[in-house]
Amino acid sequence: MKELLIKNIKKLLQTEKESKPYVAGSEMAQLPVIDNAFLWIKEGKIHDFGSMLEIESRTNLPENQIDATGRMVLPAWCDSHTHLVYPHSREIEYVDKIKGLSYEEIAKRGGGILNTAQKMQEASEDSLFEAALKRLEEMTTWGTGAVEIKSGYGLTTESELKMLRVIRRLKEHSPLTIKSTFLGAHSIPMEYRGQQEKYVDLIINEMIPQLAADNLADYVDVFCDVGFFTVEDTDRILEAAAKYGLQPKIHANELDYSGGIQVGVKHNALSVDHLEFTGEEEIKALKDSGTMPTILPGAAFFLNMVYAPARQMMDAGLPVALASDCNPGSSPSGNMQLIISMGSVLYRMLPEEVIHAVTKNTAYAMGVDKELGSICVGKKANILITKEIPSLEYLPYAYGENKIDTVILNGEIQD
Ligand code: NIG
């Protein structure tokens, strides 16, 4: 389909004349809206939009039209943090956690990152690709149009490269916009316990040069937290990755005030993610930094943890992004509509704030803000048409219900 007109749109949300990189602070409570609107898509891009009252001034309107009476149109969600290439689910571990088993007991019974890494060794690229593609297809039905995907269940050079090749294949085959992130520093393999600097050496001297030679990653990630990688490890890895042009997006401050936020900002990270342990110092470091604070409500909810201080961040003038963290251990869902509801229920974010947090701000957090994240002329036509819903507020309110009717990616209707 080359051209499409969507007319009689009840509300066209998240419009902008010129693309700004992100929305921060009190501005997050203001969501641009055009009532009774039209949207014109041409050659996969947003060609024009405005009020239905202006449509008569337009000529050569496309014959291909959708009447969106009673329905709303928004940019498709951007999910800037996922681990959706994985070989098996880990529901036993979740039951074990409810029963109160220790980390070691859970690991013994097949849980934890290292167990996924063990299964990853044997998994074929085809099976990983098929399973991840299916997950992507399901996420599309919930309204996601762009996804960042991490490696990090390999933890050997061979296995990490395998995961990154699977992500490259997903980029080639999926209509979603995909970015890939190298997360060799996700956990310390057993054989390196007590000498983790040797594993960091392997990441720096072997993994990064090899993946860079094949252009397999867009970004680099480190799990900088207590019991995982230290600030010093993180510093070394990010410095090495920078030589290959890999910008950081890091896991930080999920388990403690780890220094992860500060080291991320120091290395000009595109985003720092999780952020349960964020205090005044961390907020000060983030201020005017260009690093997107990204909260992952699915993980905090599923692990029953403390919640990141979203309101304090916005009150301090920071932007906030929300992503799914879709992974088999701590957040086994890629449903961004649930994340929208969690953002509002658990973090007390307003409907307007959560919509910014899953569109514009996540687009920035995965480096696609110039092409996605808002309804703006020239941007990629990755958009959603909702079912007939009474209001914008209904989106976070009606949790568990699929409010999406139609998803359009690159100007093509997805079935
Ligand atoms: O983002 N925090 C670290 N890593 C993942 C969990 C991965 C797993 O348990 O498999 C996360 O939540």
Ligand code: FE
């Ligand atoms: Fe994660």
